[in-house]
Amino acid sequence: MGYIENLRKVIGKQPLILVGSVVAVIDDEGRILLQKKTNGIWNIPGGLLELEESTEEAARREVFEETGIKIGELKLVNVFSGKQFFNKLANGDEFYPVTIAYLSRDIKGGALKADGIETLEAKYFNMNDLPNEVSPLVNKLVRYYNEMVS
Incomplete structure (x- = not known):
């Protein structure tokens, strides 16, 4: 059982501040790696x-676990x-x-594959042709990336 699950046993459903890491993985063709979550959102x-765990370690671990x-x-x-x-x-x-x-x-x-638990599908997308059901965070990161490379 992980840290958050143990913490939830103590405090129940009360709001928490939780720290996480995400990674915009960009391939050689300039495409971004997205994962389709179980809620249908990319x-x-x-x-x-x-x-x-450091934020960097969590980032690398999560990318590997969810996408291979x-x-x-x-x-x-x-x-x-x-x-x-x-x-x-x-819940x-x-x-x-x-x-x-x-x-x-x-x-x-590694080999690109969905984990089947948190990720239903994993694939690269052209940043100008993202799926309709995309997280607002994806759009923010694409804007930041475009600013960084221009």
Whole structure:
């Protein structure tokens, strides 16, 4: 059982502040890796930190677990937080995420595949041709990326 599950045993469904990492993985063709989550929304691979884990370690772990891709170098893009990112899960758990967003063009290996648990599908998209059901965070990261490369 993970850190957050143990914490929930103590405090129940009360709102928490949780720290997570996401990664905009960009391939050699300039496409962005997205994952279709179980809620049908396409998003950036990522997740919450476990105890003793750095944000970079969590970012690499989550990308690999959810998409099968191994990444190396990470570039910090931005930190997203605030009430607009509030989440209430189907089970009633509430949290305010502090999300550290990275960019990686350093694909080290692995085979692209959805984990079948959190990710129903994983594939690369042209940044000008994203799916309709995309997370607002994806749009923000694409804007930041375009500003960084222009």
